[in-house]
Amino acid sequence: MAQQDDVFKKIISHCKEYGFVFPSSDIYDGLGAVYDYGQNGVELKNNIKQYWWQSMVLLNENILGIDAAIFMHPTTWKASGHVDAFNDPLIDNRDSKKRYRADVLIEDQLAKYDEKIQKEIDKAAKRFGDAFDEAQFRATNARVMEYQQKRDALHERFSKALNDNNLEELRQIILDEEIVCPISGTRNWTEVRQFNLMFKTEVGSTAEGASTIYLRPETAQGIFVNNLNVQKTGRMKLPFGIAQIGKAFRNEIVARQFIFRMREFEQMEMQFFVKPGTELEWFSKWKQTRMAWHQALGFGAENYRFHDHDKLAHYANAATDIEFHMPFGFKEVEGIHSRTNFDLSQHAKYSGKKIEYFDPETSESYTPFVIETSIGVDRMFLSVMCHAYTEEQLPNGESRVVLKLPAALAPVKLAVFPLTKKDGMPEKAQEIIKDLRFHFNCKYEEKDQIGKRYRRMDAIGCPYCVTVDQQTLEDNTVTLRDRDTMEQRRVAISDLRGIIEDKVSITSLLRKIDN
Numbered sequence: 001m002a003q004q005d006d007v008f009k010k011i012i013s014h015c016k017e018y019g020f021v022f023p024s025s026d027i028y029d030g031l032g033a034v035y036d037y038g039q040n041g042v043e044l045k046n047n048i049k050q051y052w053w054q055s056m057v058l059l060n061e062n063i064l065g066i067d068a069a070i071f072m073h074p075t076t077w078k079a080s081g082h083v084d085a086f087n088d089p090l091i092d093n094r095d096s097k098k099r100y101r102a103d104v105l106i107e108d109q110l111a112k113y114d115e116k117i118q119k120e121i122d123k124a125a126k127r128f129g130d131a132f133d134e135a136q137f138r139a140t141n142a143r144v145m146e147y148q149q150k151r152d153a154l155h156e157r158f159s160k161a162l163n164d165n166n167l168e169e170l171r172q173i174i175l176d177e178e179i180v181c182p183i184s185g186t187r188n189w190t191e192v193r194q195f196n197l198m199f200k201t202e203v204g205s206t207a208e209g210a211s212t213i214y215l216r217p218e219t220a221q222g223i224f225v226n227n228l229n230v231q232k233t234g235r236m237k238l239p240f241g242i243a244q245i246g247k248a249f250r251n252e253i254v255a256r257q258f259i260f261r262m263r264e265f266e267q268m269e270m271q272f273f274v275k276p277g278t279e280l281e282w283f284s285k286w287k288q289t290r291m292a293w294h295q296a297l298g299f300g301a302e303n304y305r306f307h308d309h310d311k312l313a314h315y316a317n318a319a320t321d322i323e324f325h326m327p328f329g330f331k332e333v334e335g336i337h338s339r340t341n342f343d344l345s346q347h348a349k350y351s352g353k354k355i356e357y358f359d360p361e362t363s364e365s366y367t368p369f370v371i372e373t374s375i376g377v378d379r380m381f382l383s384v385m386c387h388a389y390t391e392e393q394l395p396n397g398e399s400r401v402v403l404k405l406p407a408a409l410a411p412v413k414l415a416v417f418p419l420t421k422k423d424g425m426p427e428k429a430q431e432i433i434k435d436l437r438f439h440f441n442c443k444y445e446e447k448d449q450i451g452k453r454y455r456r457m458d459a460i461g462c463p464y465c466v467t468v469d470q471q472t473l474e475d476n477t478v479t480l481r482d483r484d485t486m487e488q489r490r491v492a493i494s495d496l497r498g499i500i501e502d503k504v505s506i507t508s509l510l511r512k513i514d515n
């Protein structure tokens, strides 16, 4: 674990050093759980968004995009349930004066049991080698069985407390499990209280009678309230979807793990409206589709898993998370929810407008059911960074840090270097960029020796580097270096676009998932 913490710290400082992510208002020492994206970060983030947007809107004729405002009529949040129930259960430690989410403390405790079990398994696997049978070991080893029993009992108690919204029981679990504050090391806990996560502000001046409005805590409601607009103007038939990318805001109390949990973040959400009764079939289809989208990035199937929810919101009839193996464990990156007709019915009730679909096949009108896919851009960014960050020992004894980003997501696709700053090499290099910059993001670099320039490009995940040398001036060929293999080959300048363009395009990813 300590080693993993170490890696995570290195990723955070790499993000800052190479212009991916900076603390917000850095010169004022930052603002908790708020971050800015730098020159490379914004490119990577835009590429992630493009990959998602195109997979939804380009590849599906029945999914349309919108861009709704962040501010919404305040009744929206009454109807959606956020005013009354968008809460986190919080607990304070009286000695450290630190505040925690009670559910997160218990989830961490569950993860500790999992770690203990895994440790026993790893030890035994090492001892028994090829003859090791994990299933048998789990079923017979006394220590593993004891940990598993404790974990299962805790899990059951925790799920029940969450489902019953029983705050006293959550506190009792924390006491019974002897969970201590990581700062003070004591068990001097307060009661558990509910805390609403929405940021409030006011619209209009006080004299005119200002009213409270909220910064949206999710983009989904902008989609629900536009259901009729899009259905009518887009002449949509069920099933159809509406996709949106945009900022969301939550007053997260436990802001941890860098950009994993932020107060201002971005979501990519798609609400898919279906005929009642078909929603579970669509839920299962969207689970597979979304998992395929993640896996097309080539990070390895073993790094993803579904986590089906124990606690279903009262309006949902199925929910799962796609989790990714981060350096701090498997964590939610995306949620897929079958939300019945709750949201549309609520908005119909509160607005007094009929939000229904007339089915020409059955000549009936009904409120569509909804499958939602909701992914955080920043969490996706973090998972990409965590997987890409690699420290390598090279055969010549040197080492390098390389971001093995999927080429389609890399901020810069091609770096062009003149070997020296004379003999017309810089001009030739600029000429290459001038031609290729219309097709993909290129960068010119002439400072330092070539080796250093390669390292700088490795550190931002640039998949290709080209060097212009004396021979280039004679025969219009350059050396093309591959980031991952570090192999160099001589190619004609006129072939560069053909070699690179397809490999670095979002289309190359979309092709993998279009079936």
Ligand code: GAP
Pocket: 217, 218, 219, 220, 250, 252, 259, 260, 261, 262, 263, 265, 266, 267, 269, 332, 333, 334, 335, 372, 374, 375, 376, 377, 378, 379, 380
């Ligand atoms: N409309 C459904 C919804 O908002 P959610 O599970 O609360 O569901 C969906 O959020 C996704 O948004 C999460 O899977 C996560 O990727 C991202 N997300 C949520 N809260 C976040 C936060 N505080 N910081 C960064 N990303 C967050």
